[in-house]
Amino acid sequence: MKSALVSAPRIVRSIAELRKEIRAFRLAAGPEATVGLVPTMGYLHEGHASLMRRSAKENGLTVLSIFVNPLQFGPNEDFERYPRDEKRDVAVAGEAGADLIFMPQVSEMYPRPPKTSVIVSGITERLCGASRPGHFDGVGIVVSKLLHIVEPDRAYFGLKDAQQVAVVTRMVEDLNMPVEIVPCPIVRDADGLALSSRNVYLSAEERKQALSLSQTLKLVPGWIEEGANASELTRRMRERIGEQPLADIDYVEALLYPDLVPPDADRPLKDVLKNDSVLVAVAVRFGQTRLIDNILLTAEKR
Template sequence: MEVYHTIAEIRNFVREQKITGNSVGFVPTMGYLHQGHLTLMEEARKENDIVVVSIFVNPTQFGPDEDYGEYPRDLSRDVELATGVGVDVVFSPQTEEIYLPNSATTVEVEGLTNHLCGATREGHFTGVCTIVSKLFNIINPDRAYFGQKDAQQVLVIKRMVKDLNFDIDIVTVPIVREKDGLAISSRNKYLGQDEREAALVLYQALQIAQNLIGSGERDRDIIKQQLVERIDREPLAEIDYVDIVNQNNLEEAEEIKGEILIALAVYIGKTRLIDNLMLEVDK
């Protein structure tokens, strides 16, 4: 395992690998790794000769009142975990290495970012697209791996890759959950014992939606109302959004049919959690 902190080091490493014909899989992360991240790395390990992981808490995707300063960081722990699943290289730069002083260029994907998290976190996806495009340009991987928990992010990145002609395959890996259903997230660390129990309401609400659709319900307003009512019964929960949209364009689904995404963002105490369910629904 190697740990590089500069762009020159990681570029030289990847260039040498490609000269010898090795394929490169890339997993971008903000660190404080959990099983969800490790699953992405394991998938990358299966499909590539070399696996590169970035660990960088990207300041430009946090809003002014969000948790950039408090976001958990533990590089030595992360390196140990990444080593355990066969990662070859960790790229962990300082902010000044990535963002030049007075940098004037950003990357924005229009349309898709107007919905869900983009509607409530102004500028978030501009920060995401900018850092991911920078990392793609620096590392030049053959494949990059993203988790389905961030369903909107995956769709936005795929569109960016297509629009900007990146020669990179985007691989989506299913949500990894705890035994009780809670979607694994670095932010789960913030939850106290009561909040951890309360956080199960996201998964429980999604199960209600799945059961309603499975039993034949096709009225989106009824389904959405049931989700909202379940979340509202949890005293520690405050809804950011609950929506049922088309998987391909994130537009509100007027009918429950075809490829549907049911997406939630809920504050449990001060911690904002997201979860989603993807379904293919016959009329």
């Protein structure tokens, strides 16, 4: 049930002010009230809005964080040009049910260069972790900081970045953080493209060819039913995506989820799925834009 403490999104920019607002909510709403956190880098779209709506439905207070975290960008990545639009973000957040919007400056989150690292080994070494060294170290520290600052009961993450969900879930489990990580489904545009703040970079032709990602992922269950193992599946996917002249494939992988280890190379994936969940994930560049997408197939026995 929503609290009447905050009737419209309130923007806070300091950690001290955010903690004060959350303490006031908990004191006013009582011990049964819960707080939800939706961490984002802003330039909000319907995918982010779906997370906020779910949090607003399940919690008395929803905190949206908007922070473009420099520590998760590599030296040649798009930190400086990452899209930002504060006015638009506030409007989207208000419509989606956010109560507090935490928008700190880099100097607020990192008043000094951090000497503490939060590293989740193993599951960060494949997929985006292999092609973006240090990315998940940056994710680990900023998510850890946000969870300690907000102290939410639940935190909501989209499964478009399923590896990030796996990393954050394992971090919370290993460190006994008192928060439930809530994975939420991928939200797609009408044409099937997974929503991403970076989609704004795509030219019309790049966007058209990028639809090959979701179109190829739709074929995965059928190929698995035909008996494909991981190598056969990824070979077919590479061939199909590679038909697009602008596609520069970073990776195409099928891994056990959430530990992100390869399945038995010769075993048909339909047999693997009897006991294990499988993540089929892709990362492909179209021009200067790197897109990720996936399909998560859950184990029959859970």
